[in-house]
Amino acid sequence: MSAAPDADPAALDGWPALAEAAGREAAVLAALPSPTERTPGQRAEAEAAKGTARAARARFLDDHADAVYDRLTEGRSRSLRIEDLVEAAAAAFPGLVPDADLLARERARTQADKDGHEIDQGIFLRAVLRSPVAGPHLMEAMLRPTARALRLLPEFLRTGVLEMEAVRLERRDGVARLTMCREDRLNAEDNQQVDDMETAVDLALLDPSVRVGLLRGGEMSHPRYRGRRVFSAGINLKNLSSGDISLVDFLLRRELGYIHKLIRGLRTDDGGAWHVRHVEKPWVAVVDGFAIGGGTQLLLAFDHVIAASDAYLSLPAAKEGIIPGASNFRFSRYVGPRLSRQVILEGRRIWATEPQARLLVDEVVEPAELDAAVERSLDRLDGEAVLANRRMLNLAEEPEDAFRAYMAEFAFQQALRLYGEDVIHKVGRFAARPA
Numbered sequence: 001m002s003a004a005p006d007a008d009p010a011a012l013d014g015w016p017a018l019a020e021a022a023g024r025e026a027a028v029l030a031a032l033p034s035p036t037e038r039t040p041g042q043r044a045e046a047e048a049a050k051g052t053a054r055a056a057r058a059r060f061l062d063d064h065a066d067a068v069y070d071r072l073t074e075g076r077s078r079s080l081r082i083e084d085l086v087e088a089a090a091a092a093f094p095g096l097v098p099d100a101d102l103l104a105r106e107r108a109r110t111q112a113d114k115d116g117h118e119i120d121q122g123i124f125l126r127a128v129l130r131s132p133v134a135g136p137h138l139m140e141a142m143l144r145p146t147a148r149a150l151r152l153l154p155e156f157l158r159t160g161v162l163e164m165e166a167v168r169l170e171r172r173d174g175v176a177r178l179t180m181c182r183e184d185r186l187n188a189e190d191n192q193q194v195d196d197m198e199t200a201v202d203l204a205l206l207d208p209s210v211r212v213g214l215l216r217g218g219e220m221s222h223p224r225y226r227g228r229r230v231f232s233a234g235i236n237l238k239n240l241s242s243g244d245i246s247l248v249d250f251l252l253r254r255e256l257g258y259i260h261k262l263i264r265g266l267r268t269d270d271g272g273a274w275h276v277r278h279v280e281k282p283w284v285a286v287v288d289g290f291a292i293g294g295g296t297q298l299l300l301a302f303d304h305v306i307a308a309s310d311a312y313l314s315l316p317a318a319k320e321g322i323i324p325g326a327s328n329f330r331f332s333r334y335v336g337p338r339l340s341r342q343v344i345l346e347g348r349r350i351w352a353t354e355p356q357a358r359l360l361v362d363e364v365v366e367p368a369e370l371d372a373a374v375e376r377s378l379d380r381l382d383g384e385a386v387l388a389n390r391r392m393l394n395l396a397e398e399p400e401d402a403f404r405a406y407m408a409e410f411a412f413q414q415a416l417r418l419y420g421e422d423v424i425h426k427v428g429r430f431a432a433r434p435a
Contacts, residue, residue, distance in 0.1 A: 215283065240427045247418060
């Protein structure tokens with residue numbers, strides 16, 4: 001069903017029922033203490049109110065996702081990233097998704113003390129992404145360069161260097177060298193790391209003198225790995241427990257933003273490039289130490305992966321209780337369904353020296369030989385024919401509609417997982433451990 005971009009929400013079937021349920025939900029929650037202080041009866045009352053409101057939201061969006069999206073994007077004439085889209089939805093359709101004030105109050109609480117309003121964002125984004133009309137438009141919007149990258153581009157083109165909190169970017173010999181540099185936390189991922197990574201990927205793709213991209217972890221100052229390179233420890237579970245990992249700005253922006261850009265490239269409006277809609281480049285990743293969780297997820301988007309012989313890879317989804325990004329979509333393509341279940345469901349580690357590791361990495365070399373192996377791989381991927389062929393490989397291996405369908409359901413399921421009692425219990429125990 002469609003509507004004019006300026007359609008009144010009240011004119012859409014189901015809106016009065018949604019507004020009433022959302023109002024009741026807000027009143028019930030406002031009258032109750034915080035979640036960790038509620039009695040069993042109060043918890044049941046809160047869950048009943050939230051459940052009724054969420055059912056109304058889902059029914060409304062089943063019928064009107066395209067109409068809502070058209071209004072927010074002025075008939076798809078504007079490209080809004082997911083963070084801007086949910087903000088616009090909160091203003092135009094009060095009660096459909098949480099507004100900025102409600103999210104700010106939630107953000108100030110630990111994960112255990114939140115009411116899970118991000119689940120409503122998941123309901124909304126699932127409906128938008130699975131629409132064959134709105135979904136592709138949103139996916140394209142997420143492939144555009146960020147405002148931050150465009151602002152930093154002139155200086156980076158001039159100097160070839162950018163120092164950010166989580167990532168260092170340097171252009172040298174036609175290679176954009178990205179170094180993850182959260183040295184005190186083993187490159188554990190959080191909202192800031194996602195922002196810095198997307199900025200770095202955008203700049204590497206926008207710089208016409210860059211032909212190949214390289215990602216590697218820097219040297220650590222963490223006591224257990226001081227002076228050693230580490231690729232990634234995955235999601236920062238302490239930040240998740242404290243409520244500082246967000247559905248939109250971390251979990252969804254990460255997958256639909258910079259990781260998707262590694263595969264599809266950057267959507268540009270350069271009228272001179274009539275023959276291609278996206279700026280793409282080949283990418284190499286180097287695994288020192290370990291690639292845990294999100295680190296292994298990242299590797300699935302790279303064209304060539306080199307691992308040190310003493311490194312290991314893992315996707316501890318069952319241990320953390322959340323969904324490992326798009327790994328459930330991509331991992332079986334590399335290793336097959338049986339090993340996928342062992343790694344994702346049972347938490348199996350894969351050491352670089354195991355035969356199965358060659359399904360995930362292209363080269364395993366001794367740590368002292370990594371630098372030379374990296375330079376050889378960069379040389380091999382530097383060519384116009386490589387670009388054309390990687391584009392065709394990615395189209396065949398990861399059809400856009402299939403990825404969009406996965407991400408639609410991921411938006412909802414990951415939102416539910418963030419607020420599962422098992423997740424809150426597990427990350428709470430992790431956060432209590434000494435560093």
